[in-house]
Amino acid sequence: MRSLIYCELLKLKNSKMVLISILGAMSTPFMMFIESLQTHFQHPERVITLTNVYDNSLLYMMLLSNMMIYVVITAYLFSREYIENTLKIILPIPISRTKLLLGKFITLFFLIVILNFVTWAGILILSGIYNSIFDMVGYNLLISIEWLFKYLVASILMYLTISPFAYIALKTKGFVAPVIASAVIVMGSAALSNQDFGALYPWTATFFLIKGKLQSTGYSITLGITIIAFVSIVGFLLTFNYFKKEDLK
Template sequence: MFLISIVGAVVAPFMCFIGYLMKKTERPDIPIKFNEFFVDTNLYVVLLIGVLLYGVITSYLFNREYVENTLKNVLTIPISKISIIISKLTLLLIWIITLTVVSWVLTLILGLMGSFEGLNTIILIRSFKEYIIGGSLLFLLSTPTIFVTLVFKDYVPAIVFTIAVTMVNVLIANSKYSVLYPWSAALVIANNGFRPEYPPIYSYISIVATSIIGFVATIIYFKNVDVK
């Protein structure tokens, strides 16, 4: 699953790279800026591919014991259900950050191969920061997916949920409401793309509230559900 997720993580950089090469072929007189390449790739990661990819990973981590019918055996060990959730969340965070770094590194490599212009230390540091912030915020927003996975004990509802989230992302990405919707607000915060209609605190509140509600619902459900 980890190797498959690596393949998923490189999709966005390659998609953007091919798109920029096509653009360069049509307009060779216009230079391609490294900063634009980093920003556009992060947009694809946070708004589209990341939501789906990280959702699949989340459902895999939290559903595999149900699929393999091993959860009841795990619970015979003197370990609390909350500890199981926390350990899986820790692994999920490491996994997401690793894939985020892979996307950033590949974006850098492809940009160098394409001889894109404007690369400097400031852009490197800023883009890396934006990627890590975006990945971290998507991790916080994984808790609703965890809850859906545990309730239905199947991959399909969780995948359908992430698809629905992604469709809404696409719908409102360029509107002023993107700062209010948690999953699009992640990109707004990462890229500092706040809008004058709403204070930045609204974006932070929407993400934190969604994360906490999902986490609390997950803990309450998992602690009280009977494992058969």
Template sequence: MVDLLYTELLKLKRAKMFLVSIIGAAAAPLMIFIGYLDRKAKVPDEPVQFADAFTETNLYVVLLIGTLLYGVITAYLFHREYAEDTLKNLLTIPVPRIRLMVSKLLLLFLWMLMLTLFSWSLVLLLGLLAGYEGLSIGVVTDSIQQFLIGGALLFLMTTPTMFVTLLFKNYVPTIIFTAAITMGNVALANSEYRVLFPWSIPHVIATGSFVSQYPAYYSYISIIAVSLLGFAVSAIYFKRADVG
């Protein structure tokens, strides 16, 4: 597995997608920052709080940009072996198909972790530059915890995206799929059903914003079931699929 992970990392050397993902991960902190600059210009006396900046950025990352960005990264990692016609080489080495899949998921997890920490760091940096207020150890630890929990749970939700990529072997259905999910997140953001929709649950769990109508374990069961199902159908399909 170490060798597989090493080779997955090597494949990213000079890959433009890496830079693109950094730009994508910077989008949410920059959008929030620009919003605060605008507010500051209109209401100069009202200070911007670090806690608010972290919370709002995490909301955008987990419900909007992250879903799309991590979906595209998932598609890139799995689809490039088809697009660059390298899968048949790997499978005739031979690399066991499930181990190949797991190594890519591991890399995806590390990549998402890195982007999550990058987003958090960018909020901190922009906040320091712009003079946000209320920075404390508590705010730092709480916000990092929220970002990491949100990122980790978003990772769990990449398995259905992986399945769509493996099934269609094309970026377009994956992008449509993640766009539809993002629309779902937006539609349910203020509804109590957000605690049941697997892709909006990461934000619910990260911020502890459960609703009284549904017990918390509904959310945990929903996200774990969809994640495991996504992994299982991907594994079965990938193991059995002919490589043309």
């Protein structure tokens, strides 16, 4: 399994996907930095805290920019062999198809955790720059570590809702369909991020869970977790089932 994961990471490295993804994950910290500067100059009476910056970043990270990045990575991981026509070489290798997919899913999880960490660290660094110039209330390592834990939980929840895109990438054997699907999902997430009904939408439910406001929507936390788990399990089952039946052509 280690060899499979290493090979997947090597493929990503050679394609520059890792570097591009890291730059993409830094978009959220830069947006929060610009937002802090804009608030400072337009509303100098407002107090900017590190907690507020991290809290506001969840929308961009979980529903917008990072989500799109993770779908692109997923599409690349699960459709690369089809695009480059190397599946005929890989499938005859005496390794089960289940292990091949597990290697991809583990690699995907690893990357999501790393990129969420990059976003977290980017906010800490850019907020430190802001703090050194204008002063940011509550800027300290303890607060950032508390948010690191939330970011790690967010990584798990986002990973669970990514599995349907892996199936779409395998089924369509390309990038286009997963990216279009993610655009639709992101638009829906943005529209429902301030609506109670968003608790029933798995990609927004993850956001509500981390924000701690899912229960305030009138829906139970158990229901939100159940919906997320259902979408995740269906995505995994469809992906494994399809790949096991895939024929060499």
